[in-house]
Amino acid sequence: DVKVTQSSRYLVKRTGEKVFLECVQDMDHENMFWYRQDPGLGLRLIYFSYDVKMKEKGDIPEGYSVSREKKERFSLILESASTNQTSMYLCASSPRTAYSNQPQHFGDGTRLSIL
Amino acid sequence: AQKITQTQPGMFVQEKEAVTLDCTYDTSDPSYGLFWYKQPSSGEMIFLIYQGSYDQQNATEGRYSLNFQKARKSANLVISASQLGDSAMYFCAMSPRSFGNEKLTFGTGTRLTIIP
Numbered sequence: 001d002v003k004v005t006q007s008s009r010y011l012v013k014r015t016g017e018k019v020f021l022e023c024v025q026d027m028d029h030e031n032m033f034w035y036r037q038d039p040g041l042g043l044r045l046i047y048f049s050y051d052v053k054m055k056e057k058g059d060i061p062e063g064y065s066v067s068r069e070k071k072e073r074f075s076l077i078l079e080s081a082s083t084n085q086t087s088m089y090l091c092a093s094s095p096r097t098a099y100s101n102q103p104q105h106f107g108d109g110t111r112l113s114i115l
Numbered sequence: 116a117q118k119i120t121q122t123q124p125g126m127f128v129q130e131k132e133a134v135t136l137d138c139t140y141d142t143s144d145p146s147y148g149l150f151w152y153k154q155p156s157s158g159e160m161i162f163l164i165y166q167g168s169y170d171q172q173n174a175t176e177g178r179y180s181l182n183f184q185k186a187r188k189s190a191n192l193v194i195s196a197s198q199l200g201d202s203a204m205y206f207c208a209m210s211p212r213s214f215g216n217e218k219l220t221f222g223t224g225t226r227l228t229i230i231p
Contacts, residue, residue: 033218042221044221104162108158
């Protein structure tokens with residue numbers, strides 16, 4: 001089974017701090033994604049990466065950056081945390097295929113609170 | 116741009132009844148994929164079922180089936196014989212069916228509660 005592991009289930013940080021959320025997958029997937037989930041808004045894509053050192057902005061990239069130095073690891077960085085970044089963050093991965101969509105496999109999520 | 120609409124914020128269903136969760140979509144892509152995910156209260160997203168836009172038959176996976184009506188742009192999830200463990204948030208999502216663009220667009224979700 002695919003395993004996507006997020007480093008923390010719960011995290012509390014202070015405004016202005018630099019925050020790192022880590023995600024590791026064990027299935028050699030090319031694609032990795034970071035989403036933010038808020039009540040009534042569903043999941044919104046922050047950034048995704050389709051290869052090592054490659055990244056593309058999603059729908060809400062402002063205030064975030066990402067890093068992918070190794071294929072299995074995708075980090076989300078909050079450069080200067082603000083209270084409006086309090087949310088549930090979900091990491092996902094999927095293989096790249098030419099002919100059909102493959103489902104994305106998700107981690108358990110990190111519930112981040114910025115005080 | 117792609118858009119997914121789930122108009123039912125919450126639903127209550129008696130155990131053992133069938134339930135239909137609505138999903139409509141909008142896209143200009145000629146080829147796309149539709150997904151349903153389940154999110155229990157523990158938070159993990161569980162993939163349930165997939166339908167490709169050119170698939171002739173509706174997808175089925177055990178108790179889950181996808182009622183795909185392409186002309187109406189709807190992709191409703193049907194759960195037969197509901198169980199207490201089906202209580203969760205359900206998300207409909209879509210992706211362009213093109214290599215190199217596997218981003219998912221999600222709906223806002225439906226919270227399903229199964230009543231004993």
